[in-house]
Amino acid sequence: MKANSRVFDVPCTIEIEQTAESLHAHVDLDGDIDIHPGDRVLIHDAPVEVAYGERVVVRRSATIMRASWSERLWARFVASLELTELYDVSFTPRRKL
Secondary structure, X not given: OOOOOOEEEEEEEEEEEEOOOOEEEXXXXXXXXXXXXXXXXXXXXXXXXXXXXXXXXXXXXXEEEOOOHHHHHHHHHHHHHHHHOOOOOOOOOOOOO
């Protein structure tokens, strides 16, 4: 991998679990790879189904596509707008039914 490459591949570990205790999917990229706003990660041949009660851990390859400066700035801007959608604050009294 070149130090300034915008697109490169890295190995990764995928863990998917669908049990009564947990429902999750995690991807751990090998190496000390930082993912920044606007960067894209494409996992190759990732499992798409895990039956209930199962936990799957597989090794795959991921392609990292680094965002340009303008894409990074745009991602930060859009994220700040989307975060405000989570706010639902009201100081009006509730209507009586």
